[in-house]
Amino acid sequence: MIPLKTARKFINREKGKKNQIISCGMRKPVVSLNNLLLVIENPIYNEEAMRPISKVAPQWWDYTTLDNEILMEAARLTPEDLLQLQRPGFKIVFYDTLERFYAAEALEYVNVWKQSTADNPKGLCGPIGPTEQLPLVAQIVNDLEVDVRDGYFWGMDEWVLNGKEVSIDYPLSFAKADMELCFNRIDKKFRMPDSHIRFPKADTLAEYTASYDDVECLIMQGGQGEVKHWAFNDPVMREGAYADNPPSPEEYRKKSARKVDLHPMTIIQNARTSGGGVVSNVPSQALTVGPAETWKSEKISIWHPGMHDNPFGMRLTALMISKKIPDSSVPMSLLADHPNVQFSYYAPSIGSCEAEMH
Numbered sequence: 259m260i261p262l263k264t265a266r267k268f269i270n271r272e273k274g275k276k277n278q279i280i281s282c283g284m285r286k287p288v289v290s291l292n293n294l295l296l297v298i299e300n301p302i303y304n305e306e307a308m309r310p311i312s313k314v315a316p317q318w319w320d321y322t323t324l325d326n327e328i329l330m331e332a333a334r335l336t337p338e339d340l341l342q343l344q345r346p347g348f349k350i351v352f353y354d355t356l357e358r359f360y361a362a363e364a365l366e367y368v369n370v371w372k373q374s375t376a377d378n379p380k381g382l383c384g385p386i387g388p389t390e391q392l393p394l395v396a397q398i399v400n401d402l403e404v405d406v407r408d409g410y411f412w413g414m415d416e417w418v419l420n421g422k423e424v425s426i427d428y429p430l431s432f433a434k435a436d437m438e439l440c441f442n443r444i445d446k447k448f449r450m451p452d453s454h455i456r457f458p459k460a461d462t463l464a465e466y467t468a469s470y471d472d473v474e475c476l477i478m479q480g481g482q483g484e485v486k487h488w489a490f491n492d493p494v495m496r497e498g499a500y501a502d503n504p505p506s507p508e509e510y511r512k513k514s515a516r517k518v519d520l521h522p523m524t525i526i527q528n529a530r531t532s533g534g535g536v537v538s539n540v541p542s543q544a545l546t547v548g549p550a551e552t553w554k555s556e557k558i559s560i561w562h563p564g565m566h567d568n569p570f571g572m573r574l575t576a577l578m579i580s581k582k583i584p585d586s587s588v589p590m591s592l593l594a595d596h597p598n599v600q601f602s603y604y605a606p607s608i609g610s611c612e613a614e615m616h
Contacts, residue, residue: 308502315522319493319504319587321486321574328583332574333611340573340608343580347597350576352605356390356563359604363479363561364394370476371409371450381410381454383478383547383555385489386432387531388563389439396443409450410473411436412466412551413457414480414489418517418543422460430532430540433457458545463515466547470554478547478555482567482590485523486575488560490546491589492521507584507592514550519543531566549592557598560590564607572608576601 313322321329335343337352344350353359367382374380399406416432417424426433441455458466480488487493491513494500504510520542529537552558562572578584578591579599585591593599 312496317497318495318521319500320521320523321571321588323504323587324585328578329574332577333570335573335577336610337605337608340576340603343576345580347599348579348594349600351600351602353602354605356604359561359563359602360388360390360394362602363388363391363559364398366477366479366559367391367395367411368398368404368406371406372404373476374406374408374410376408379408379410379473380476381412381473383412383414383475383551384436385414385480385561386435387481387483387528387566388561389435390563391561392436392439393443396440399448400443400445403448405448406444407448407450408454410454411441411450411456412469412475412547413455414478414547416458416545417541418460418545419541421517423458423545424541430528458515458547460517460545463517463545467514467551470551475551475555477557477559478552479559479561481561481563482571482575483524484527484567484571485521486567486571486588486590487521487524488552488558488590488593489548490518490520490524490544491549492518492524493587493589495519504586507586507595510586510589511549511553511592511595514548515546516548517543518546527566552593553596557600558593558596559600559602560593562601562603562607564604564609569607569609570611572603573611 309323311323312318312320314320341350341352351362353362367384370380370382398404413432413436417428417430419428424431426437428434436455436457441449456466456469478488482488485492494505496504525540525542526537529535529540533539564572575588575590575593578588579594579601582594583591584594
């Protein structure tokens, strides 16, 4: 093994010669690219056990920088093994049909709002992705004539263009989706006022964060992206203080609602799920609820329909939460330290991680 400082000395010597392989007596060659160490075939480790370079985006942290034993253990899990990962504070629920899955997700909204009163306000923070539950929320409220006027709702994230949140008429706007798929469909006799519906905005993020102290968030609901985030709590870039290691779980958990740069995997995923694959139409920044607000929520409820992440990812985060292996390169794993987390799966989507050619 070669010390990291020595490797970087060779890299600096070859500065400007992009993609030139430097042999420098190592078993595996290193490439110079934007002053980062890229690994060919296998990662290089220094005396302090340097973590692998991402296979997806070398300038970023993500789950491919984890120890391979964790990744392989996750890949081996069967659906039955997943259920065995439950422990106090971490519950796993399977639904056999999408109808039951989305109905249960929608009922979380209604049940939270029913508990809210003018003197003791309560709310739910909800995602865009999945969205199929949103029209069901409106239908349940209307058909059962449920008075939710005292309820509260937080949108958990929004796209950013030119430093500001996108307008509500932007095609990919999350606020637009929440209003059109849910709130505008609820009969005004039953619906909460607009002042109870709170979306993050670039100029009022401090107020957004403070609102979690004014109103009790009973449930923070979310999906899981391919980069293993909830909301847009993505891994950070591999630079500066985080060149060799990602932020510690304790440091990452201090982050509150903020503007973030999005991991390339997140941009590609959203192009796939919401934009017909047109990556150029997806913003590279967003506003997001943070761990600080998340930890003020009584319960974290994550829904896995199988459309946003894959069989491997849905296993990996459950394993890390169950075994209490928090690592900010896998942001969802930080929920290992929250006292009340539930993962809900559409069971047929769990599939397997065995090789299958298509």
